[in-house]
Amino acid sequence: MNLTHFEPARTLPRLLLDRARTEPDDVALRHWRDGVVQAITWRSYADHVRDLALGLVAQGVRRGDRVAVMSGARPEWAFAALAVQSVGGIVIGVYPTNSPTEIEQLLTHSEAVAFIGETATELDKAAAIAAQTPTLRLVIGIDATPPALPKPIKATTWKALCEEGAQRADDGPDVLDELVARGSLDDPAVLFYTSGSTGAPKGVTHSHRTLQHSIQTVIGLYPEIQEREYDVVGFLPLAHVAPAVISVFAPLLTRLVVTYCRIDDYQHVLRSARPTALLWPPRFYEKTAGELIARTKTWPRLRRYAYDAAMWVGRRVADNRWSHRKSSIPLRIAYAAALRGVFLPLRATAGMDRIRLAYTASAAMPESVLEIWQIWGLDLRENYGLTETGACPIAHFDQPFPRPGTIGRKFPDPRFQVKVADDGEMLIRAPLLFNGYWRDPEETAAVLQDGWLHTGDLVEYTSHDDIRIIGRKKDVIITRGGKTISPQPIENRLKESVLINDAIVVGEARKYLTVLLEPNTTAAAPSAEAQSEHLRAEIDRVNADLARAEQLKDFRVLPRPLQTERGERTANGKIKRNAVVKSFATLIDEMYDTNDDAAIAHHVRSRLD
Template structure:
């Protein structure tokens, strides 16, 4: 792949057929299941896709139809996506944590004709809403058979559909190639759903062309990935654009080898695979760093002293790198010894010792977390991407061990450009930009203007050209796990209660969401404890209809009303979220307990005893 002049020539199913012809017996992907690794060749991959695609056609799925997939990270998600693409259809990723109400909203908005669910849990959810989604005609169960469904919806198992498709393949051996040849690079390929400005879902539409340009930028993170094998563990939800890009689409254009596994066993799989490529939200780096720091504190005295000495050397090296100074020869020798004797063995305990360069995106990375990994010798870099950009138009592509706090520079292709609007908003023009919000031209026109995408993020440039994000225009929350959440619909639901006058959801750069509540004057309770129980019941009522990542884990009652004079409200009464968070920081911190970021920051700063 020419990183600066790349131009797509084939749809994703076309790329699959090419790989299956060129290297049929080479391993295309791996699946970790119950401690056993199953290897899947390119020939087997293409055969799965062929059978599924022809089965879908037999059940009336055609060009332009939308098919929803609700499944964990496993090969079947990939097979389903490529099968849908083969018939010219559009894949919709559904998070396994989505609530019944959210599934209904998504299926209705997209007018999905088919739904593929992994287990009885997902299938039961869609069965509950099938009667209210008039376009739905087919429900497939991967591990379990679908429950009873209303007419005219057909339910069947994954294997039954494959068997039906295989029969059609025997009758017409070239049928898959004919279907794939009818597809276009500019066909819609995937709808990635995000929260809209009013809480209604927005289907961010990416074509085969825009997603391949997104893969182009991912390849820029590892420039030799088209000629050298890289290993990655796929466990994050594929309904999110970044995991889908990396573990579904990038392997078709590169030598990336994915080992799929369930979320609950990813740590075991990391230790086994020892990946060489990683793109995670900050929370995973923070979690693993916290575990490693805790482990060092239990080491014997001598080993602990060696670690303290290595940290002293690592801090000095990191400070030199961030200041663009070359460490002295003595410091370089000491650091090489620290890496070999302390840091790499420590990283090996979590399977991260083979990795040289890693990336993070989707949410703000605490500077201390990035710093600790760099001290430990992992070249961890931030990059920037949104669902609408697909890939990473901005990253530290050729800047090793960058200073924390910057997201890098534009991808080195003249078609990728970044500029600052008069109000400080970052605008991006690039061939990876989404084609629009599904069925929502008004929202599309609001953010796509003359080829420039309005990101909603505020930026500034450093003298060397590096970009720093300094805030957001939009009133959204991005959790530490990288989930973008519009708090207003949640707050509105809470304020439907007669007990609640005001609700302020918080959780930006935190592990989960919480809420500050201002009780109404009519919230008459005999005691503070009784009021708290009544409010807890109201929070539980709202949580029942929310996806897990949107649920409120705790609440606190505001000790006073919000005031204009303190900057917490505008003159016309609107809440200023940033000011509220600042005013009640201690109250908010109390809902999160021990802060991993603070502990890691203290560890980065601390000196040996």
């Protein structure tokens, strides 16, 4: 595939059928379950999709219908997506952690006609709100039978539906081909619902065409996946755009082979599968790095000395890379020995020794996490994408071991353009951009103007023409003194500390900034007093580099972790700032006990009594 002249020619189901015809016995994907790996060939993949698609048709699913899938990462999610698209329908991903209320919102807004749930848990949630979803006609259970549902909604199982479809397949070998032939590249293919971190979730519509342009950028990250097999472990929720593009749709155009597994099993599967490609959110790199660092502290003394020496060498090599200097021959020899003798064996304990190039996206990565992985020899790079872009129009595509802190440059295709507006907002125009928000022309027009996507991210260019994100246009704090401050850079600096899992800077309409801290439980201090001292030291460290208006005057430790169920985190882990401020309003007020509003209100009341 020529990355600068690629233009899609076939729908996603057509890509599947062509692979099944030309490479029927090659492995398309794998599934890890209960310690057993099942390989699924392209022929078997297409057969599953055919039976399910024809079963859906038998149950009345038609072109343009929406079908929701609520499941973890497993082959059935991919089968369902391609089957729905084969019929001409649109698949909707639903996070397994979504509440019944959130499920009702998505099913009602999308006017879904069918719901596929993985276990009794998901099916019970759907049943609880089924009566409030006027278009729902069919509920399908993958591993369980749906509970009683209000009429006229019909319940069935995955197995029964596929058996019904297999009977229809006996009518002729070209039944699925005929269905697929009616599809168009510009038909809506998937509705990805936004996380809702800044408001109500919106249905982001991607077509067969835009998704394939998204795959084009994935190939830009790993050009070799066109020619040879690359292994990846798929455990992240496929309702999120990045895992879906990587794990479900990219394999249709590449040699990427996914091993699906439950999120609880991913560490064991990593060690078993030893993948060759990674694209994770920052928290997984951070968690794994923390575990590996803890492991080194248990090593015998001589091995710890060897690790310390390797880190000394690795740090100097990394500094030279970031400064665009060439390391001396003795240093390069020493680093090769450190990599082979220390770092790769350490990474092997997490199943990450075969990976040479990895990416992170979806949130800002603490620079210290990028640094440690690069020192350990993993070429870890940030990239940039939104639900609205499908994949990554901006990344360090051809910049090995980039200095932490930037997201790279635009994709090397002249149709991919990036510009910075007068107020610093990054605008993107590219063929992977979404087709609009589902049945919401006003919101679409607000962010998609003259073909340019208004990302909402404030950026700047470095001296080397890389792009650096400096904050969110709407995610800013305006203090009582009129100072406009982007909280994310401050929060990212705090999260570089091994003591801090998350930080939420607050101060809207207040005289100064404060911060709520969610501590890292694996690095707990021996007492609350010691923890407070250590956290205060981290805040002092960050404050030293901040302007006066940006400095944090006080902090509080959250009494519990932030929870998705309470609306404080989105389904993919992002913090919902307004919800956190509401949940912990009393804790926040403690840090502003002498604020003017409270003092004046108390004064007025006391005078009126």
